[in-house]
Amino acid sequence: MSEVLVVVGPGLVADAGLLQEIATREFATLGVSGTLVHARDASHVLALLTGAASAVVLPGPSDEVRGLIGRPLGAVVWVDVERADGVRAGAGAAHLHGRGINGLAWGIRHAVHRERHPSRRIAYGELPDQWGELYLPGGPEGGRAVPVVVLVHGGYWRSIWAADLMEPLCADLAGRGFAVWNLEYRRPDLHGWQATTADVAAGLAALTTTAASPGGVPPGDGPGDRAIPPGFAEVAGFLDLGKVAVVGHSAGAQLALRAAADRARAAGQHVPDAGADAARAAGQGVPGAGAGPERGAGRGAVRAGAVGGEARIVLAVSLAGVLDLVQGDRRWLSSGAVASALGAPAPARLDRPAPGHPAPGHLTDDEAARLYAESSPLLRLPLHVRQLIVQGTADDLDLVDFSRRHARAAKESGDDVIHVEMPGDHFDVINPGTPIWQATARAIGSALRQ
Template identity: 65%
Template sequence: MIEVLVIVGPGLVADDGLLEEIAAREFAAAGVSGTLVHARDASHVLSLLSSPSSPGGAGCAVVLPGPSAEVRSLIGRDLGAVVWVDVERADGVTAGKGATHLHGRGISGPAWAIRHAVHRVRHPSRRIAYGPLPEQWGELYLPDADEPPVVMLIHGGYWRSIWAADIMGPLCADLARRGLAVWNLEYRRPDLHGWDATTADVAAGLAALATVDVATAALTMAAGSDALPPGADRSPAAALDLTRVAVVGHSAGAQLALRAVADAAAGEAGAAGGARAAEGVAGGVGVVMAVSLAGVLDLVEGDRRWVGTGAVGAALGGRAPGPGEGQAAPPYADASPLLRLPLRVRQLIVQGAADDLDLVDFSRRYARAAERAGDDVTYLEMPGDHFDVINPATPIWQATAEAIAHALAPPQGDKTDDK
């Protein structure tokens, strides 16, 4: 059984009883054994992290460092796959090799951290950089299949840095179980780095699929480490099938997903007279489907209606034009999926009926506009809220996953059918 150790650093401002309740609830929900310990100081934290897990068990650790400078200095050290979590916002913190830092999610942060720690033990992946900066990476999940198609996931969070790729972990596991490779993208968010950095990272992350070293990733995932085991066979593993790629985004990530697909199609249209744009080909990556999960698909109305308490204008760095003020100019004209139609790629627009009504409105109007523009679009609205669309246990996600798998299945008569 997985053993989870939760360490609370000295001076953390939180009710001890509530922390115990949160941990106990997450242990039970995940079906793991867990312990919560209050550390006296940095030396105590180190000693707890160096303790072996129970016999026959797999261990993982979550640390709430608190304000102590000595404890916080441990975050950047290479102490293994520790999940560090600050309940308050703590920008600019870089965790050591193999570790994760979550922050800014309030007292719910430890719950997210425990889920992520358990997920990493149960579902090994390989973190691969697509750029030199700390947030430029993706997690690659490989199924037990030859030449699998790929799903690229882009997380949401209203373009704010307190939300990260960990929230898409459950979908990664579910999609890999269905025989699909998954590329779970992290990227620089505009609240810290600006809008251009965000869009550039998503484009670079999509293009990076063409250069992923699948063989090394498979070996290191099997070894449970980013380093190859001594004497490991470096013979090539099955390649990814980059002719069958779906780009899937949740919430604000859906805007980024559809915008990236639109940019790729426009770029190929300019380079090849539109011949390859209809195929969704970009830099050797063939996007055959774009999927919005509760997406923010109309940025002009999103800003006018102050969705996410002003998240749209804060991300793009300016307000949308008001009624009667003329057409939207960049960055709204470039960024809003509604204004980029047609995408020339098959689309699946998924929306929970119990979500924010503005998002329901955006999804419905976008789907109708995409159809009028000549795109192949399917609108899927079912019972569920904003997070049900990224919960593998819900009917709305099950229907979504089946539609993605169907769209990425090899054509009838493909040679893989005979394997």
């Protein structure tokens, strides 16, 4: 590919030598040539970007430089090392933020991936984070439609992490002959838990329902029901919707397995009190399990709709997943990420919720218990879908514990489960070059090609 240009805006608070070290390391790792330049001002940034095929810009604090982010300057990857919510890049550009100085590494990887592996961005709703990237293999095997893998990124449900985390898997899976739908969604730190779960359901439904529906628009009774991406209509015949795998990493695994359970229930496979059964199997009594999905996801929500046509999830995959939300909260996983995402801590006694009315901005124990029972994969068992639980032994030991207990409880509930535990850390499970991912990819391929 052509050279990657890295531009550092004036006033950026960072050690220049460290920036060069990071860029040099990423250029070597990715096998590209690159140059890092410190710009004097906004006009210098513009001049540098002119004619650059692939550019990463750390804009820094300058208002003049930051004013360029929203302009249509091509496939620029803007990287804010500090958190910068609500920044929207111009057409064809991208914005990453809040990942610290190592955000430069993520920006370079994203820029190289975009050039090497073209994809099609398709919106499934009206809001900025309601989209997915569709990757297609070179051609269907033997002229037949190909199975589909839906990817749901993690990041402990925080907005600084986005769908670019899963890009290495997009390229690997497409190279193995699968269509890949890399899903973005609103995160609860900015939009609330209901918006997050609604978006994942809608993004999944957009793929499976649209391609199975002539004209790309399924039946509906409200404006939101029409927000199904027409971009799938032209590739409908290319996708084998009878063979769909949903794959989530870390917190994304919780979202993926929950979405698979919701769709199984919508198809009539899930009994109303399955959450309570799973709770008993896991040794945790939870009242109100099996309550309906949260409502009121807010503007931009897209109703998932019924399972239609031949669309069928045949495999749900957890890659280092946060599968036990109750213990995830009680053990203060990632500095309280679970309660922060759900909007409430796990009740002290799940088997005996305290009576009373919710305090302003809070849930009663009974309401929180229902929320956790609906959201935690462990408490939703049986999911009534085949599961592949993948975990690296060098990861957070709480995640190792969650994966082992979920796999055991899932088998006891009657689900078909494969548990893969191998050497590897939290990111090895989404690194195509590692043995643990190679084993995972083979297992996904085996399930989708049966």
